[in-house]
Amino acid sequence: MNHRLRASLAVLLAGLVVLSACGDDDDASSSESSGGEPETIHLVGFAVPEAANKAIADEWAKTDDGKDVEFVTSYGASGDQSRAVADGLEADYVHFSVASDVTRLVDEGLVAEDWDQNETNGVVSSSIVVFAVRKGNPKNIETWDDLVEPGVQIVTPNPASSGAARWNALAAYGQVIEGGGTEAEAEEYLTKFFGNVVALPGSGRDATTAFLGGTGDVLMAYENEAILAHQNGEEFDYIIPETTMLIENPGAVLEEATPKASAWLDFVLSEDGQKQFALKGFRPVIEGVEYGEVEGANDPSNPYPPVTNLLTVADDFESWDALSEKFFDEENGIVTKIIAASGKAS
Amino acid sequence: MTASTLTRGRSALSRRPAREGGLTWVSGLGLGITMLWFSLLVLIPLAAVVATAAAGGWDQFWTTVTNEQTLAAIRLTLGGAVLVTMLNVVMGTAIAWVLVRDRFWGKSVLDVLIDIPFALPTVVAGLVLLSLYGAQGPLGVDVANTRAAVFLAFAFVTLPFVVRTVQPVLAELDRDVEEAAASLGASRITTFRRIILPALAPAIAAGAALSFARAVSEYGSLVLLSGNLPFQTEVTSVRILSSIENDNRAGAAAVATVLLLISLLVIIAIDLLQRRLVRRG
Numbered sequence: 164m165n166h167r168l169r170a171s172l173a174v175l176l177a178g179l180v181v182l183s184a185c186g187d188d189d190d191a192s193s194s195e196s197s198g199g200e201p202e203t204i205h206l207v208g209f210a211v212p213e214a215a216n217k218a219i220a221d222e223w224a225k226t227d228d229g230k231d232v233e234f235v236t237s238y239g240a241s242g243d244q245s246r247a248v249a250d251g252l253e254a255d256y257v258h259f260s261v262a263s264d265v266t267r268l269v270d271e272g273l274v275a276e277d278w279d280q281n282e283t284n285g286v287v288s289s290s291i292v293v294f295a296v297r298k299g300n301p302k303n304i305e306t307w308d309d310l311v312e313p314g315v316q317i318v319t320p321n322p323a324s325s326g327a328a329r330w331n332a333l334a335a336y337g338q339v340i341e342g343g344g345t346e347a348e349a350e351e352y353l354t355k356f357f358g359n360v361v362a363l364p365g366s367g368r369d370a371t372t373a374f375l376g377g378t379g380d381v382l383m384a385y386e387n388e389a390i391l392a393h394q395n396g397e398e399f400d401y402i403i404p405e406t407t408m409l410i411e412n413p414g415a416v417l418e419e420a421t422p423k424a425s426a427w428l429d430f431v432l433s434e435d436g437q438k439q440f441a442l443k444g445f446r447p448v449i450e451g452v453e454y455g456e457v458e459g460a461n462d463p464s465n466p467y468p469p470v471t472n473l474l475t476v477a478d479d480f481e482s483w484d485a486l487s488e489k490f491f492d493e494e495n496g497i498v499t500k501i502i503a504a505s506g507k508a509s
Numbered sequence: 510m511t512a513s514t515l516t517r518g519r520s521a522l523s524r525r526p527a528r529e530g531g532l533t534w535v536s537g538l539g540l541g542i543t544m545l546w547f548s549l550l551v552l553i554p555l556a557a558v559v560a561t562a563a564a565g566g567w568d569q570f571w572t573t574v575t576n577e578q579t580l581a582a583i584r585l586t587l588g589g590a591v592l593v594t595m596l597n598v599v600m601g602t603a604i605a606w607v608l609v610r611d612r613f614w615g616k617s618v619l620d621v622l623i624d625i626p627f628a629l630p631t632v633v634a635g636l637v638l639l640s641l642y643g644a645q646g647p648l649g650v651d652v653a654n655t656r657a658a659v660f661l662a663f664a665f666v667t668l669p670f671v672v673r674t675v676q677p678v679l680a681e682l683d684r685d686v687e688e689a690a691a692s693l694g695a696s697r698i699t700t701f702r703r704i705i706l707p708a709l710a711p712a713i714a715a716g717a718a719l720s721f722a723r724a725v726s727e728y729g730s731l732v733l734l735s736g737n738l739p740f741q742t743e744v745t746s747v748r749i750l751s752s753i754e755n756d757n758r759a760g761a762a763a764v765a766t767v768l769l770l771i772s773l774l775v776i777i778a779i780d781l782l783q784r785r786l787v788r789r790g
Contacts, residue, residue, distance in 0.1 A: 242754050267756070321737050323751035362654050362736030363743075365750065372636065373733050377645030378653050493755050494572065503578050506739030 203233045204424050207248055208258035209241035209327070210368065211388065212288055212412070215443035216258065219436045228426050240366055242326045248273065248417075255420035256427055258287060258412065260327040262476070262483040265413045278415040284477075287414030287431050288387075288445040291470060292334040294402040295374060295382040295389055302380045307338050307404055310381060311355040318379035320370040321363035322491060322498050328367065329491060331383040332498045334408035336490070337474040341406050350497060357505035375399070385410055390444030390466070393459030401461065406472035411448075441466070555769070562766040565759025573760040574767050578739050579748050583764070585659065586745040587771060590724035593663040597720045598713055601671025608672070609679045623673070626666050631729025634665060639733045654736030659744060662731035663724040670723065671716030678712040707787050714783030718776045725772055 208216060216236070223229030237244065237252065245264035248254045249271045257274075259265055265285065268274040279285030296304050302315060310317060320328035335356050339349035362378050364370040367388060374382035375397060382399075389401040414431060416424045430436050437447040441454035446467050460466030480486040490498045532540065562570060573579065608620055626634065640646065642661060643653040652658045682705065690700045728746035735742040745768055752761035 246753070246756075321747070321751070324737075324747060324754050326754060360738075363738060365732050365737060365747065369732055373639065373643075373653075373736070376636075376639040376643045376653075376733065378639075378643060378736070491755070493752065493757055493760065494576070503739050506578070506581075506741055506743070 202231055202421075202423060203235055204421060204427055205253045205255045206234050206236045206258070207244050207252060207254040207256075208236070208238050209244060209260040209264075209412070210238045211260070211385075211391075212258060212440070212443070212445070213238045214391070215288070215440050215445060218439040218443065219431055222435055222439055223427065223430045226430070229430060232423055232427070240325070254417055255424040256414065256416050258414045260412055261329065262411070262413045263487055264326060265415050266483065268415070268417070273417050273419075274415050275418055279413070281432075283432060283448045284411075285413045285415060286411040286448050287428070288412045288440050289448050290385045290387040290410045290412075290445055291403065291473070292330055292408045292410065293384055293386045293389055294404065295371075295384040296400050296402060297380065298398050298400060300400050300402070304381050305402060305404075307335065307352075307406070310335075311352065311359060315359050315381065316361040316379040317356065317359045317381050317383065318362045318364070318370050318374045319360055319383035320367045321365055321502075323363075323493075323502065325366045327385075328370075328383075329487075329498075330385070330408055330410045332490065333476075333480060333486065334383075334474065336497075337408060337479050338404070338406040338472075340479065341472050341474060350501065353498065353501045354505065357502050358508065360505065363502070386446070386467075387444035390457065390459040394444075403461075403468065403470060405470070406474065407470055408474045409470075409476075411476065558762050558765050558769070561758055561762035565757075565763065569759055570763045573752070573757075573763040578743070579745075579764055581740045582743045582745045582748045583767065583771075585656070585743070586725055586768075587775075589656075589659050589663050589744075590721050591775070593660060593667055593724050594717050594721040596664060597667055597671045598717050601668070601716055601720075602675050602709065602713060604672045605675035605679055609676060623669050626668050631666065631727070632733075634730040635662070635733040638662060638665060638730065643734065653734055654738060654742060656742055658734040658736070659731055659742055662734060663727060666727055666730050667720035667723050670720040671713060674712045674716035674719070675709055678709055682708055707789070710783045710786040714779050718779050721775055721779070722772055725768060 206216065213236070220229075220234055224232070235253075237247075237254075239247075241260035241264050244252075245257070245259055245267050248257060249267055254273075257265065257268065262279070262285070265274060265278060269276060269278065294304055294310070296302065302309075304310065304315065309315065319331050322328045322332045332353070336349045336353055339352045340346070344352070362370070362373050364373050367385070370382060371384065371388060371392065373379075374384075375392075384401065386401070386403070389399075392399070414428060416428050432449065434449070434452050437449055437452045438454045441447050441452055442457055444457070444459065447454070454466075456463040457466035462468070474480075476483060476486065488496070490496050493499060565573075604623070608616065608623075629637075638658075638661060639653065641648060642650050642658070644651050652661060686704055687700055690704050691697075695703070726746065727744070728750075731744065732747070735744070737743050737747050745764060749761045749764050752758070752764065
């Protein structure tokens with residue numbers, strides 16, 4: 164009897180020790196954040212623009228506004244980062260790959276409803292979908308039709324697990340509509356397209372790694388990734404198709420952010436900020452940015468040639484919410500179904 | 510004097526729980542800490558997974574787990590894990606045997622290298638496998654984007670488990686018993702079957718359960734090489750990731766719950782099998 168009592172006392176005691184330890188931790192962290200530096204910006208972003216953001220921060224530090232500001236940064240897969248912020252990761256400014264990752268924070272009440280009501284509609288960096296091919300383009304891939312020729316092996320990140328990969332699927336679908344095709348013809352094209360896909364890596368970075376590791380003839384890539392990979396010494400060519408999709412990466416300041424975060428966003432959208440993006444391979448989101456030569460581009464002196472037919476979410480797909488439901492719904496999305504069917508067929 | 514008191518005291522201490530079925534102060538504290546630690550790290554998170562799955566409701570649970578693509582992924586993952594576990598039982602025991610019983614040059618190096626698959630971050634393992642067994646691999650073996658790639662990744666990351674559980678038991682095994690069996694006329698196969706195997710069975714089973722569990726949860730080392738093709742090389746972790754990306758946490762938890770249940774059954778089955786082996790021996 165007595166011993167059972169002692170045993171439960173022991174459990175209780177151990178519990179109290181741990182709980183009080185937790186309590187101490189909480190106190191420590193909260194007092195730290197309330198008394199912390201007001202000049203710190205917590206930047207949470209997707210992995211790709213890390214180098215560019217760093218370059219912009221360095222430029223900003225040279226101005227009166229940006230000097231003495233410290234950054235605490237966190238980079239990772241866009242969806243993961245967005246979910247982390249929704250679940251409590253401290254953030255003042257977020258930079259994601261797709262708008263739906265910001266919308267998630269709007270739904271949580273962390274970002275203002277009107278976050279996209281600025282000159283660039285909430286977009287801070289942009290790029291386009293391109294084809295990365297082996298050096299010298301041995302399979303002579305120039306157009307969307309070339310991709311669905313028999314025997315062409317395509318690598319694209321998985322639109323199911325990578326939000327960013329959805330740009331590729333949209334580009335493939337949208338270019339058929341742009342060329343005067345019907346929705347049925349666009350679905351038929353996507354079916355052939357995914358029939359030629361030999362690997363669906365989890366993220367854009369994984370897809371690039373798999374492609375550079377020898378998988379496939381063509382990689383569905385983004386222009387900025389291709390340019391960055393060239394800057395890092397990787398050898399492959401990239402082709403800008405006549406019709407392609409404009410990739411728009413949103414950036415937003417959180418509701419309870421330090422006031423400095425808004426100044427940072429203004430700088431990111433300024434000519435100086437966009438110049439740094441351009442040097443790292445992103446197309447500027449404003450007119451008239453002087454960036455000179457961009458190393459790693461097909462033609463460094465004319466790195467961002469205009470695209471003949473540029474598809475955008477707003478013009479061609481209504482909105483991210485609408486297209487997410489239509490194309491990527493887990494059970495009934497057009498792309499979800501086509502990918503599943505392609506797996507069963509082969 | 511002091512020593513005898515101490516001995517008496519200790520024996521009284523150790524007799525007490527046996528008599529009353531209760532707990533002493535020390536073992537009570539031990540049990541308390543164990544349960545607390547276990548709850549914080551395992552029970553509560555697992556309960557949270559099941560609760561999240563339940564939050565979506567029965568209909569959603571059923572739709573998610575009966576999705577054709579998900580079922581195919583579960584089949585592939587479990588099938589691969591079972592196969593690789595059987596392979597490990599044979600190969601792991603053999604490797605442990607060689608490491609314990611044989612003497613050869615470079616043995617200690619091999620002994621250390623066995624643990625490398627543990628130490629390597631799985632993504633790095635994936636990169637290594639891709640560069641060796643991908644399209645540009647120097648060995649001329651290209652398993653990229655096939656089921657063989659999934660199996661290969663499983664085999665790579667689960668290699669150490671059976672080796673490391675069997676090795677110490679085998680080292681402790683009394684060779685006199687084997688010699689006695691041999692002198693009584695038992696063949697080497699009989700000796701292995703009746704003497705050695707029953708002694709090793711619990712260790713092999715423990716290694717097998719670990720290796721199975723590790724394979725079921727594997728993600729990092731295979732994503733680069735497997736290609737994640739639905740119905741072909743897509744494993745369950747990738748499906749779960751897809752659900753999360755679609756903000757369908759209940760769906761992700763549902764698949765995880767099914768996987769947990771099946772893994773539990775398999776681990777119980779391994780344990781039962783091992784008990785029967787020990788009894789028969």
